[in-house]
Amino acid sequence: MKLVVQKYGGTSVKDAERVMNVARRITDTYKAGNNVVVAVSAQGDTTDELIEKAKEINPDASKREMDMLLSTGEQISISLLAMAIEKLGYPVISLTGWQAGFRTDTKYTNARIKTIDTERLQAELDRRRIVIVAGFQGLNKYDDITTLGRGGSDTSAVALAAALHADVCEIYTDVDGVYTADPRICKSAYKLEEISYDEMLELASLGANVLHNRSVEMAKKYNVKLSVRSSLNNNEGTYVKEVSQVEKMLVRGVTRDNDVARISLCGVEDTPGKAFQVFGMVAKAGISVDLIIQSIGDGKTKDISFTVAEGDLDATLALLEENKGIINAREIKWSNEVSKVSIVGAGMVNNTGVASGMFEALSNAHVNINMIATSEIKVSVLVARKDAERAVNAIHDKFLSK
Amino acid sequence: MKLVVQKYGGTSVKDAERVMNVARRITDTYKAGNNVVVAVSAQGDTTDELIEKAKEINPDASKREMDMLLSTGEQISISLLAMAIEKLGYPVISLTGWQAGFRTDTKYTNARIKTIDTERLQAELDRRRIVIVAGFQGLNKYDDITTLGRGGSDTSAVALAAALHADVCEIYTDVDGVYTADPRICKSAYKLEEISYDEMLELASLGANVLHNRSVEMAKKYNVKLSVRSSLNNNEGTYVKEVSQVEKMLVRGVTRDNDVARISLCGVEDTPGKAFQVFGMVAKAGISVDLIIQSIGDGKTKDISFTVAEGDLDATLALLEENKGIINAREIKWSNEVSKVSIVGAGMVNNTGVASGMFEALSNAHVNINMIATSEIKVSVLVARKDAERAVNAIHDKFLSK
Numbered sequence: 001m002k003l004v005v006q007k008y009g010g011t012s013v014k015d016a017e018r019v020m021n022v023a024r025r026i027t028d029t030y031k032a033g034n035n036v037v038v039a040v041s042a043q044g045d046t047t048d049e050l051i052e053k054a055k056e057i058n059p060d061a062s063k064r065e066m067d068m069l070l071s072t073g074e075q076i077s078i079s080l081l082a083m084a085i086e087k088l089g090y091p092v093i094s095l096t097g098w099q100a101g102f103r104t105d106t107k108y109t110n111a112r113i114k115t116i117d118t119e120r121l122q123a124e125l126d127r128r129r130i131v132i133v134a135g136f137q138g139l140n141k142y143d144d145i146t147t148l149g150r151g152g153s154d155t156s157a158v159a160l161a162a163a164l165h166a167d168v169c170e171i172y173t174d175v176d177g178v179y180t181a182d183p184r185i186c187k188s189a190y191k192l193e194e195i196s197y198d199e200m201l202e203l204a205s206l207g208a209n210v211l212h213n214r215s216v217e218m219a220k221k222y223n224v225k226l227s228v229r230s231s232l233n234n235n236e237g238t239y240v241k242e243v244s245q246v247e248k249m250l251v252r253g254v255t256r257d258n259d260v261a262r263i264s265l266c267g268v269e270d271t272p273g274k275a276f277q278v279f280g281m282v283a284k285a286g287i288s289v290d291l292i293i294q295s296i297g298d299g300k301t302k303d304i305s306f307t308v309a310e311g312d313l314d315a316t317l318a319l320l321e322e323n324k325g326i327i328n329a330r331e332i333k334w335s336n337e338v339s340k341v342s343i344v345g346a347g348m349v350n351n352t353g354v355a356s357g358m359f360e361a362l363s364n365a366h367v368n369i370n371m372i373a374t375s376e377i378k379v380s381v382l383v384a385r386k387d388a389e390r391a392v393n394a395i396h397d398k399f400l401s402k
Numbered sequence: 403m404k405l406v407v408q409k410y411g412g413t414s415v416k417d418a419e420r421v422m423n424v425a426r427r428i429t430d431t432y433k434a435g436n437n438v439v440v441a442v443s444a445q446g447d448t449t450d451e452l453i454e455k456a457k458e459i460n461p462d463a464s465k466r467e468m469d470m471l472l473s474t475g476e477q478i479s480i481s482l483l484a485m486a487i488e489k490l491g492y493p494v495i496s497l498t499g500w501q502a503g504f505r506t507d508t509k510y511t512n513a514r515i516k517t518i519d520t521e522r523l524q525a526e527l528d529r530r531r532i533v534i535v536a537g538f539q540g541l542n543k544y545d546d547i548t549t550l551g552r553g554g555s556d557t558s559a560v561a562l563a564a565a566l567h568a569d570v571c572e573i574y575t576d577v578d579g580v581y582t583a584d585p586r587i588c589k590s591a592y593k594l595e596e597i598s599y600d601e602m603l604e605l606a607s608l609g610a611n612v613l614h615n616r617s618v619e620m621a622k623k624y625n626v627k628l629s630v631r632s633s634l635n636n637n638e639g640t641y642v643k644e645v646s647q648v649e650k651m652l653v654r655g656v657t658r659d660n661d662v663a664r665i666s667l668c669g670v671e672d673t674p675g676k677a678f679q680v681f682g683m684v685a686k687a688g689i690s691v692d693l694i695i696q697s698i699g700d701g702k703t704k705d706i707s708f709t710v711a712e713g714d715l716d717a718t719l720a721l722l723e724e725n726k727g728i729i730n731a732r733e734i735k736w737s738n739e740v741s742k743v744s745i746v747g748a749g750m751v752n753n754t755g756v757a758s759g760m761f762e763a764l765s766n767a768h769v770n771i772n773m774i775a776t777s778e779i780k781v782s783v784l785v786a787r788k789d790a791e792r793a794v795n796a797i798h799d800k801f802l803s804k
């Protein structure tokens with residue numbers, strides 16, 4: 001008998017009809033002869049509504065009490081989902097995070113899973129019950145409820161799959177799987193049958209928004225085979241797993257990220273440690289810097305350009321203004337009319353032609369490149385936002401056309 | 403240092419403003435140098451809304467899953483109340499039923515408290531924290547969440563007071579305390595300073611609707627001093643405690659209960675065991691019978707009259723109709739245009755004049771008496787519903803006028 005772990009997000013269980021739909025999906029899997037463990041998120045906007053209630057009373061509430069409050073969201077959805085499965089006539093039990101054995105560290109609102117005590121879970125599976133587990137939550141060493149922060153329910157599902165040695169962990173979402181590019185901006189984009197953990201990690205952080213990085217990292221660590229699928233249809237999804245090194249495809253996907261802004265410090269003093277000084281200051285303020293390029297100095301001055309998330313632009317500019325005496329740049333330029341376009345693929349590590357092919361495609365499409373950054377399995381370029389869609393299509397045609 | 407246990411019902415915490423109001427009340431008690439433990443119900447209509455959500459999915463959901471669902475209501479209110487107290491700058495922690503050590507039997511939706519493991523509670527009090535406990539809930543031997551049924555939060559508060567040997571258990575409600583009669587129908591009614599457990603039990607079951615009987619029974623068993631007060635003002639409430647036998651007042655209060663219907667079986671066979679036959683049948687159907695009178699038979703036939711809750715009238719009549727062959731009555735009469743009026747007082751056990759004084763008062767007020775029942779500390783009469791208010795005032799004037 002196989003063990004299948006499934007995860008359903010908040011939109012998949014947002015109302016009674018969706019809950020019944022998910023219940024049927026679960027019982028279909030059970031009927032096919034599998035044991036089934038399900039991790040569920042809070043329904044639709046429940047979490048936001050609870051946060052609103054808290055803010056009305058105390059905008060600076062302790063994180064410990066926030067977790068006590070927010071964890072009710074998943075407790076509501078597990079009980080409702082269990083009731084729906086009862087209605088379909090199958091044996092089922094819902095378990096809160098602590099009942100399912102999730103033990104975390106003490107970092108409220110953003111806790112890390114330390115262990116899962118599977119005794120109760122295993123006992124329920126031995127009774128051939130479908131087990132519905134509250135995602136996103138656990139218990140710390142003080143016996144207090146914690147929540148796992150962003151992407152927490154995905155992480156709960158992967159942790160369950162790892163602890164129970166499940167055959168597969170199916171992540172149900174509102175997209176069909178992982179695509180070679182965003183189908184909304186690239187008509188020739190198609191769904192990938194499979195992808196490696198590392199590729200998925202790059203795609204996730206580049207704005208593909210399918211799986212949270214934490215869950216992919218955990219899946220990689222414990223070698224959990226993931227399947228990303230839609231809860232609204234029966235299409236085969238995309239498998240995320242350890243893919244063998246011999247790749248037929250150099251490139252897996254093209255992504256566009258509009259949440260980016262560029263800042264250029266022109267004519268700063270060309271001395272060692274200048275970059276360290278600037279980026280140390282920015283990091284201290286809690287702002288993440290992504291792409292960085294530095295012009296080759298002439299011994300006197302050089303230019304340093306970098307990108308930040310668009311939402312951090314104002315704070316970054318204010319910080320630079322405050323410290324302009326230290327930075328001593330001739331001019332500070334910026335733009336939020338830019339996008340980051342990236343190609344990802346484990347195959348490119350052994351193939352030097354990928355970056356140049358990408359540049360050629362962009363050149364043919366008359367897309368000007370602002371900045372370039374490369375890693376073993378990705379190449380990112382910064383382009384004008386108006387050109388980004390054209391850039392994605394040009395690159396997709398070059399590397400991924402069928 | 404004194405230990406005060408307080409209980410706030412759903413209407414007392416129904417919105418952010420009320421929650422802040424309750425928080426100030428709690429911190430006032432704490433500031434006065436007391437340790438404070440608080441039991442809270444779910445906010446306003448939360449429980450009803452959760453039941454509605456469940457019904458939409460599965461009207462026959464298991465009780466175990468209902469408890470999983472409903473227990474979130476109190477978990478929401480404890481965290482919000484704790485946040486409100488944090489805002490006022492006092493040390494506080496919220497605890498679910500299981501965190502507070504409530505262990506119950508396995509009867510979901512109507513569980514009984516078996517023990518309270520006070521280790522965590524005591525540790526929090528030792529840190530001089532205000533402790534906010536989710537009322538109405540506990541954990542059974544399977545580590546599953548249970549709820550305590552009607553009046554559950556009152557019972558939680560009394561159980562906390564008993565387990566922690568509190569100096570007093572203050573039950574905050576929307577009335578000022580326990581009155582000699584319902585002030586809405588009796589202008590001369592006034593608030594009692596104190597009342598015995600037994601008197602309170604009779605008053606509660608007679609429709610005074612202040613405290614649930616389960617909580618009063620537990621308070622009596624563990625000798626917990628109760629104070630019934632309003633959460634909306636600072637008036638002294640009513641103490642419920644072991645009152646010494648020497649009573650200056652014969653009668654404590656007069657109550658009216660409209661939730662009653664009378665059924666008369668006229669001309670049934672006058673044989674031993676007839677009453678047993680009838681009431682056995684009714685009890686088997688889960689219907690509670692209250693007052694019973696039986697006419698003195700003439701050796702051939704007799705009349706049996708009894709009262710049931712008004713909501714049970716139709717079911718009772720249907721049951722009697724089904725079994726009319728067995729009952730074999732000449733005629734079955736019924737009325738729901740009746741009320742039960744009762745006087746309660748521990749003093750009347752040693753004073754035979756109370757019942758006759760009551761009948762005299764009713765006679766003077768031209769109120770006809772349908773049925774009479776007496777116990778050691780109460781006398782109840784059934785009267786026409788239109789006469790009930792007049793009856794309450796006449797009796798109050800006779801025994802309780804100041």
